[in-house]
Every structure is written in structure tokens, then in C-alpha cells.
Amino acid sequence: MHLIQETEHNRLGNGAKLLSVRSLRISFVTRRGIVQAVDDVSFDIEPGETLGLVGETGCGKTQAAMAVMRLTAETGIIEKGEIWFKGVNLAENISKEFKLVKKKRGSVLKRDSAELRKLESQMVMIRGKHISMVFQEPMTSLNPVRTVGRQISEVLLTHELPRLADRIIARGRVTPDMIGGIERSIASRKSTAEQVRELVRNFGIPGLGEQVASISSRRDLSDAKKLQLIKGLRQEASRTSLPFLRYVSANGKLPIIHRASSRLPLVRRRFLGMLEKEAMNVSAELLSQVGMPNIAAVLRQYPHELSGGMRQRAMIAMAIAANPELIIADEPTSALDVTIQAQILRLLDDLKRTLNTAVLFISHDMGVIAEICDRVGVIYAGNLVEMARVEDLFSNPLHPYTKGLLSAIPPFDRKIPSLGLIPGSVPSLINPPEGCRFRTRCPFATERCKQTPPSIQTKEGHFVRCWLYAE
């Protein structure tokens, strides 16, 4: 498996999928047996699209998502499957990484630490940078003893060093003429944002456009104030730090001397400190993008000093910091109350459009899925039972389980005598039912259901795994 770089091999052409998960099988080794949490799950995500995974608690949707990041828990193993991300199979070596040794009493999981170390060294370049994650519980998902600013900066200092260095260099390279040009462009009401951007791009200084854009797009500032800030963009970088900055910009990491000596206070402040400060600036911009109030204060505050909605905004800021191609959102609103939920969803929607990120949105709430997703997959007991465009799924649910889920939502436009129920309960995944896992509760189950139904496409983009739809 090679590094994910912008090579010909994995630059996506039109129609190429960003993420392609094939036949994923994930199991967990517990004292009571092997839990087959996910079985034969496949789905794709196109660049910029939002795919939802919906299912009840414990159905395996979170596990599937964690597997994409290769963050499966210690007791879990990806038994088989492929996870193609931008042309690279992240699950290429699973056969070498794990071995499930079946013994007399239960099974034992053996991990090859050398292989896993190799895996980790590859994945740390992907996580946070190309695929990032937003978790459900922002209170426990943020480090309680670090300030919000530092936690967001951390992502930038890990993945975006060139960007930080470029920004600092840009401020040294911009000339008063350029500043004048930008000012005139902004002051004249006639130029659009796009024209301003074009102008800045023509200057050819990387890192400048970003800073100008972030100032001009701020809605809380008057034009005069914006112009003042633009003027302030011109800052000479000291001569000694330029080589350092250029190295960082070109190589994406600190020169060796600095990595080692960054523990010494004075050296640290001079060089690494410059980058840290810049990271804080970018963090402030990110917080503004996610609609956080009171940014200057929040940067220095600790997670427990923020409200639930603010914490989730901070988490989202962390997730978009390195401009990932894919964001995995695992029930990001489930822990928030309804009004905040709506705000966060709207935020995610906006970001999705401005940044053109793909989103894998996991939820148990059909309403939320309907609001934000383009396509949705329904998961039951570790199986993907139906996949369709959102409009199709809600207007024409095919799988009996999907129908059951939807009938349990009270409609707001008419009265119904009672909510639909799906009788029975989710089967134990240690010994799941053979074939279709829903057959124990399905009103339409037949003998045929003891065999796993294939994925049947009923119309463009609508797939279902149910014998009812077979010829």
C-alpha cells in the first residue's frame, strides 16, 4: 500500500468513486463468542455526496464507519472486505494483520504488531487530513485538559504545516501595491468575491488568497474594518526564519534539528512558536466558519466551559481543518437538544456545499437523514438491506425492515390509530440467523429466506436485498 499522494493513479476522473467499500465483514472476539457485527456490507460514496447510514442502535453502522478509518477496536477484526479510498485499498493487508485462531474454548485474536505498525504509519497520513470524523458525544470526545484552540491547532500542526508556513511567507511577500489593489477591489462595490479571489490568485503568492478570503467573507465586520485588516496583512518575516519556513512549506515537516530541539523553550518559541501562532489564527478562522460565537475567548477555553452545541461546532472545526475529502459524522446531533440539532445540521449542510466534502452520515433518526443526505443505506443487524436515493427510499421503501422503520414515524399531517411496530427484537449477532438476518421478524419470510438474498436493483440507484424482489 503506498502513500496517498496526488499521483495520476488516484486523481479521480469524473464518475470515479471517492470511497468504495466492498463486502466488509467485521467481527468481535468476546468471552461469549464471536460477534459478527458487520457482514457483507458494500457501499460507495462519490466526491461531494452525502451518504447516510441508518439503522437502530447496535446494528453495526458505527463499526462500518470506524473500519473505513481503520479505527476498529482492539477486540475487533476485519475478516474480509476491501476499502478503496481514492484508488488505494486501506484493507489490503488484513489477512496479514490479524489471525483468528480457533481454539477449544472460544477463539483467540492474534495481531501482527509489525504489520499493524506499518498500517498505522500509513493511516496517520489519511486520518484527519483526507478522512476526518465527527463523533457523537462532544463532551467526552474532546480532551478535557486542553484548550479548544490547541486541539484544533493540533490538526493543523500535524497535517497542514506547508499551509501555515505559506501563510507566514505570504505576508512577507505581499507588496504595498498588491495590498492597494486588493483594497480597491473590495472597496468598489462592483467586484464580486470571485473577482477578488481571481485578483489575488494572479499575484501568485500561495497562502495569500486564503487569508484575504477569510477576512473578506467575515460577516461581522464592516468594510472599513476589513480594509484595516487587509492592510495588516503585510508583515515582514524575519530573515532567519525564512529558510525554516521554506523548508516546512516544501517538505511538510519540521527540519530534524527543530524536531529534536523543540523542547528547549527559546528555540521552540522562535520557530515552532511561529507556526503554532499561525495555527491559532487559522483555528480562529475555522471557528468563524462553523459559526462559533465569541471566538477569541473560546480559543482559550476548555471543553467543559462550552455548551453542547459549541463543543460540537468545535469538533466540526477540527474535522474540516485540513480540508478532508470525506467527513464521517457518527450521530453528531444525537446528544444535542432539538434546536441545537437543527443549527448543527444546517451548518453541516452549508459546509458540505462550500467545501465540496463528501459526508458519510450515520444516524438512527430517519428525520435527520431525510434532511441532509443525498443517498441512504439501511442497515439491520450488520447487513445492508436497502440503498437508494433519499427521495426514493422515503417515497417507495422496498425492504420490509425499511417499511417497518418508516411506519413507526408518526406523520404530522394526519391521525393514525397507532404506530407501526416491528415485532420481535434484534437477534444476537453471535449466532445470527442464517441467510437474511431479518427473516425472524419479517412478516413475509419464506423458506427461501434462509439463503442470503442477493442485492437486487429495482431501478436506477435503488438496491434491495430481499427475495421479494427477485424474479
Add this chain to the structure above:
Amino acid sequence: MFEDVSSAAGLIIVLGYVAIAIIDAVDPQLIGVLNAYTEVPNYTNPVPQPPSWPLHPFGTTFPGIDLYQAVMAAIRVDLWYSFLIVLVGALIGVIIGVTAAYLSGFFDEILMRITDIFLSVPYLPFAIAVGFVLGRGLDELSLALIVVWWPLYARYARGQALAVKENPYVEAAKASGVGGWGVITRHIMPNVLTPVFVQVSLDLGTVVQTFAALTFIGFASSNPYLPELGTLISNGFPYAISAPWGVLFPGIAILIFAVGMNLLGDGLRDALDPRNRT
């Protein structure tokens, strides 16, 4: 709990010691102890002798006392005092702690300040000081150690009781007319006692060591020939190099008991830990 080999081993060890102690009290001859209440000096040959079979399996220590008998008999003495100290200390501590938690407000503050004062002194020097004032006998030492030990339990029990007190079901009980005493005994106590129980089992090992440590330093019974592990070690101390068995065997006796007790305590804690309830 019994899945775990080590805690089972711990339990066996502890039971073994308790058995020895009981046998000492009831019928010492069974394990070869002639006189369970005193060590018998042998002034004709006071120099410590190395272990020999069958007469002196552990050897002798100054002045001519058979070490095997002394150690076996001392186990009873040490166990008795240690259990006494921990149980009384825990009892006092729990009562004070739960009362403070239940009464809250002013009384709680006062009781906790008092507890804190006691906790502000490290236990060993404090035990020395208290014991010194009261006298250097073993009973006084036990009293000193009880005084040192109860604040820990008071703190612990109070914390547990406070956590439980906030639970809605306590409020519900009170609302449905259960009196104060009933609330305490039926709701708060059971939840407090379980972790306290675990703590007790862990502490027993520590107390045995501390007790023996203090007797080693200088506390002693009025009866100089009362078998006691720490005293045995201090007797053997001047001869540690020429007759190491004199300090080795009593120390091993303490060590094995502490190991057993700690294994048992760890096993209990793991078993009773709510996180393990699947």
C-alpha cells in the same frame, strides 16, 4: 471471581493463615506448637541455631527460642490484632462518614474538618506518637492504629454515601414516608458497604505489615515472650548477618499473608466492580 487463579490462591492462603490462628487458639499441638502464648527461651543455648530437622525446622533465635513454634504462634497474635484494628477502624469510620453525609451542612463540615486534621499527619509517625503517649504495649498500639485508620474510612464512606444520597430512589423512599433511619439502613448502607468491604480486605494486608513494623521499631507487649512477628524480627535483627534465618522466616510469614490478602482483595474488587457486571 473463582475463574481467576490468583484470587483463588489468595483465598487459600488467607484461609490457611486463619486456620493456623484458630488451631493455635484451640489445639496448638496439632501443628506442633507446644505453647501458643509464650515463646520458651532456652538459656542453656541462647545462641541462634540454624534450621535443623526435626527439632528446629526454622532454627532458633535469640535467646534460644524455637522459631517454628514462635512463628506459628505469632500468626495468631498478629492476625487477631490486625483484624481487630481494621474492623473497629472501619466501623467507626463508616458510621462517622455516613452520618456526616446524611446530616450534611454544619455537622458534615465539622466532622470532615476533624477527619482532615487526622489525615494531615502521615500514619506511621502519628501512630508512634499516639502509641507513645498511651503506652508502648500492643493494646495501646492497636488503639493508636485505629485512631490512624478510621479517617480513611470516614472519607471513603462519606464519598460513597454522598453519591448514593443524590440518587432519585433515595428521594423517592423519603417521599414515600420511609424514616431517616430506614433510608440509611436500607438504601445508603448497602451501597456504601460493598466498596468499604473491598477496601477492608485490601487494608488487612497493609495493617499486618504496619503492625509488625511498629513492633519492630519498639512497641512491645508487657509480656516480652508474647510471640509476635515484628518482635521476632527485631529480636533477630542484631544477628541478622550471622543468623539470617531469625529474620527471614518471620518476614516470610508476613509477606505470604500480605500477598494472599492482596490477591484476595484485588480479586474481590474486580469481581464487585460494577464495570465487570455484563
Add this chain to the structure above:
Amino acid sequence: MTLRYYVIRRLLLVIPTIVGLTLIVFILTHVGGDQRFLGEYINIHSPIPVATQEQQLSEKFHLNDPVIVQYFYWLGAFFQGNWGYTQTPIFSGPVLEAISLFLPNTIVLATFSSILTIMIGIPLGVWSAVRKNSIVDHASRVISFIGYSLPVYWLGLLLIIVFASPNVCQCLNVFPISGAVTINLTNNLSWFRAGISYPTHILLIDSLIHGRLDLFTDATMHLVLPVITLTYSILASVIRVMRSSMQDTLDQDYIRTARAKGLPNSVVINQHARRNALIPVLTLMGYTIAGLLGGVVLIEAVFNLPGIGYWTTQALISGDIGGIMGGTVIFGLAFIFSNLVVDILYGYIDPRIRY
């Protein structure tokens, strides 16, 4: 609240604690009974009859006044530096002087042990938790377990038997048996009298000051076994607590977030997990320090090192009130201030508790 406010508040709390400590010591002093207290000061060789002496002393020490008044007089004397008088086989004189002579050695012992404990214990605990069920994990668990089941003074004796005597093997007879220094080396030294070195009372430093490297080496050799013993017994608890705390921390959600951010494993462990895991370890430091102070007493008794613990033990055996009280006060103060430092560190590391 800010860190500064928290520190000030914590400092203020020290005052009632010290008051409580002095109260305890005072009560202990006087519970023993006035006669015993007076007995220390009665000079039987004086021409004044004993009864009159008792009367004079009673008045001098305000023993006829109500207890509260006595306490204030005592407190006054205490803060003026008059902590009473001690008469033990190794030293007789004012308590404060005894403390100034003996405390440095105890500090040396305690400091070395603490440093070694932290340097070894914390990394081992972290490693043990990160690589669960590895050889290192099992080994350190066993070592740790034996460590806190061992009577600390017995371990000292064991080490003496093995390493300071020919019993096990002459090849291991490396270290001196006891004491702080080999007597022969100290004959005819102006700066070394009666077992105490001047000016700092710490032999390690004084020997260097006076240019006696052989004495320095000798003193170091005498310290090796005691330090190892003490370190081992404290180490055991530290490893145990660090390991369990680290395990708990690694289960936390924010560690998962840190990994999801693409932070390399070493950063996750060292900067996120370990730092947070140290918090509960700090809270238990108080108890560990109590163990350290207690252990010091035992070690000094076993190895014959002239420190506070040794002096206190001697005082116990010879029935010397001044020594006992002085020792208790010193240990109490040491405990209070070390807890203060721990609490401040705790407030510095964990911003949540500053409220």
C-alpha cells in the same frame, strides 16, 4: 477561576491544617500527664527540693491554668522556636537543633528515592498499560505486587543479608552494613563530630566541599541499599496506580478522537493519554507520600542512618517526649506541604478542578 486564585485559596487552607496539627501534638503532649511532662525538667541534683521544683515548674509552664490558655502559651513557645528538649542516646539538646542536624539526611534519602520512583515508575506504568499482557506488563505487575506486599524493613534486612554479608555469596558482599559512613575514615576531622558533618550536615555535600572524594564514595555506598529499598516499596504503588489509571484513560473517547485526527501513536500516548492519566496518580500521591514518610522511619532504623526517623525511633524507646513531639511535628509539616505542592500541581494540570 484562574490558577493564581486557586493557589492562594489552597495556601490559605494550610493554616487551619497546621493549627489542627499543633492541636493534636499539644493534646498528645498533655494527655501523658503533667507529672511525666515535668519529670523531664526536674533536676534531682539541684539543692531545691523536688516538690518545690515541681511547683516552680508548674508555674513556669502555666500548668495550673485552663487548658486553652496552656495551648496558647505552648503555641507561642512553638512559634518562637522553643520546641522543647530532647534526651536520647544519640543526641541531647533543644529539639530544633536536633531537627536541623537530622533532617538533612532524611531529605537526602527521601529525595533520591522519590526521583528514582518517578523516573522508573511512571514509564513502567505507562508501558504496562499500553502493551497489555506483554512480558513487560506481566513482569512489572509481579514486581509491583511483591513490592507492596513486602514489609519494607524486612526487604532492607534481606538486602543486607544478601549484599552486605557473605551469607549468600562473598561475591555479592559489596555494600556496607549500616550507618552513614565508615567510621575509620572520619577520624580526626574538624568538620565531622559525633556522627554529624558540618556545615550542611549532609555528608555527601560536605565531603565534596572539603575535598574528600573517598568519603564521598563511601557515603554514597552507604546510601545505595537504603535508597533501593525505599524506592522499591514506593515504586510498587506508583506502578500499580499509573497502570490502572493509564488503562482507564486509554478507554476514553478523546483518545479515539486523537487517533481519528491522524496523530501518530507516540503523540497520542505521550501527550494525550499519559498527561491525563497522571491526574489520578497525583491525587493518590498524598497517600504515597505518607508511605514514603513512614518508610523513611523504618529504613533509618534498619540501616542506622542518622535521620529524623532514627531519632524518633530512639525517642520512642527511651521515652523521650521532646523527640516524639518534634518528630511528629516535622513529619506532619512535611506531609502538609507536600500535599500542598501536589494540590497545586493538580490544579495546574487539570483546569476542571479550579472551580
